[in-house]
Amino acid sequence: MAAVSLEDSWVLSLDASLTELSFVLDLALTPAHSAYIAFARGQACCFARGTLRIESESAVLVRRSSLPPATDAAGELDYGHIDAFQQVSSGDAMWALTGDWGEALVREPRVVLELDDIARR
Known part of the structure; x- marks a missing residue:
């Protein structure tokens, strides 16, 4: 996960x-990401479409935001960023994710990140 910036990524x-x-x-x-390419002038980052899956043996607790999604420049809906993905407390197996989309608690998360095979954005 060190090769992506969740704070700068957009939740679609x-x-x-x-x-x-x-x-x-x-x-x-x-x-640091192997798929990184120099980004076009006017862009803030190198973007690629992908899926982040967070799995657990325990129930995942999710509270979605009641705010409506924004519409980006390309006309796609977006739900903001993943502002934080961190351990709840030192030595704790519980992790918290937060952002404009809502919040979630996950015990002992397994993280899978997959990039789509489509061209980079």
């Missing part, structure tokens, strides 16, 4: 099941 959709949270994102890649 969010799905939740009992033990999984899945975000479709316009991911902001850092130069």
